[in-house]
Amino acid sequence: LTPPARTATGDAMPLPTVAIVGRPNVGKSTLFNRLVGKRIALVDDRPGVTRDRREGEGRLFDLTFRVMDTAGFEDQDPQSLPGRMRAQTDAAVREADVALFLIDAREGLTPLDEEIARWLRSHSTPVVVAANKAEGRDGQNAAMEAYALGLGEPIAISAEHGEGLADLFEVIRPHVEHEHFETEAEEAEHGEGPLKLAIVGR
Numbered sequence: 001l002t003p004p005a006r007t008a009t010g011d012a013m014p015l016p017t018v019a020i021v022g023r024p025n026v027g028k029s030t031l032f033n034r035l036v037g038k039r040i041a042l043v044d045d046r047p048g049v050t051r052d053r054r055e056g057e058g059r060l061f062d063l064t065f066r067v068m069d070t071a072g073f074e075d076q077d078p079q080s081l082p083g084r085m086r087a088q089t090d091a092a093v094r095e096a097d098v099a100l101f102l103i104d105a106r107e108g109l110t111p112l113d114e115e116i117a118r119w120l121r122s123h124s125t126p127v128v129v130a131a132n133k134a135e136g137r138d139g140q141n142a143a144m145e146a147y148a149l150g151l152g153e154p155i156a157i158s159a160e161h162g163e164g165l166a167d168l169f170e171v172i173r174p175h176v177e178h179e180h181f182e183t184e185a186e187e188a189e190h191g192e193g194p195l196k197l198a199i200v201g202r
Helices: 028-036 081-095 111-121 136-149 165-176 178-190
Strands: 017-021 054-060 063-069 098-104 127-132
Touching (some): 017 028, 028 054, 028 063, 028 098, 028 127, 054 165, 098 111, 098 136, 111 136, 127 136
Parallel strands (some): 017 063, 017 098, 098 127
Antiparallel strands (some): 054 063
16 A cells, blocks of 8 residues: 655645535445445435535545545525535535536436536636446447536546546546645745746737
C-alpha cells in the first residue's frame, strides 16, 4: 500500500475529498461502495434511501482519498427532512476538493439534473460529470447527452460492473493527487509559487 503523504513536520496530511452528488437513485451509493471496497452505503432501488452523507477512505488505482456519499439532491423546504438532506449535500460540496456529479445514462437528463448542474456551477468546487449505468454502446452514446449540462466532458461509467473507472481516474487525478496537495502546502509555508500570468486582448 502507498504510505500516506506527510507534511514537513512528519504529520500525515489530510486526504483530499471527493463528494458524490446527484439526484436520488442514480447509483451514488453503488459507486461509493466500489470506491471504498466495502458495502457501507445502503444500495436500494427506492429513491431517498441514503438519508445522510456517509464517508470512507476510497481508492482508485494508486489514488487514495476521502469519499463522501451524499443524500439524493431534492428541491424541498429547508425545514423538512429532504431539505436538511440537501443542506448536508451543500456542506459536502463546499468541503470537497472535487464534486463527482452522477447522472443516469439510461434515463437521460432530467429537469432535476439540470437544476443540480446550475447549483454546482454556483460553487467554486471543481465538478466532474459521470454518466452511470452506461453499460454497452447504447449507454455510452446516451452519456454524451450530459454535454448539455455545461460542466465539461462527461465520463461514461458503470459503478455496478466497474466499467469506465480508468477514465474516471484520469479526470479526478489532478484534484486528488498527494503531490498536488504537498506542493500547495509547501508554497503556502514558504510564500513561494510559480508566476501566474494572464495575457488578454483581441
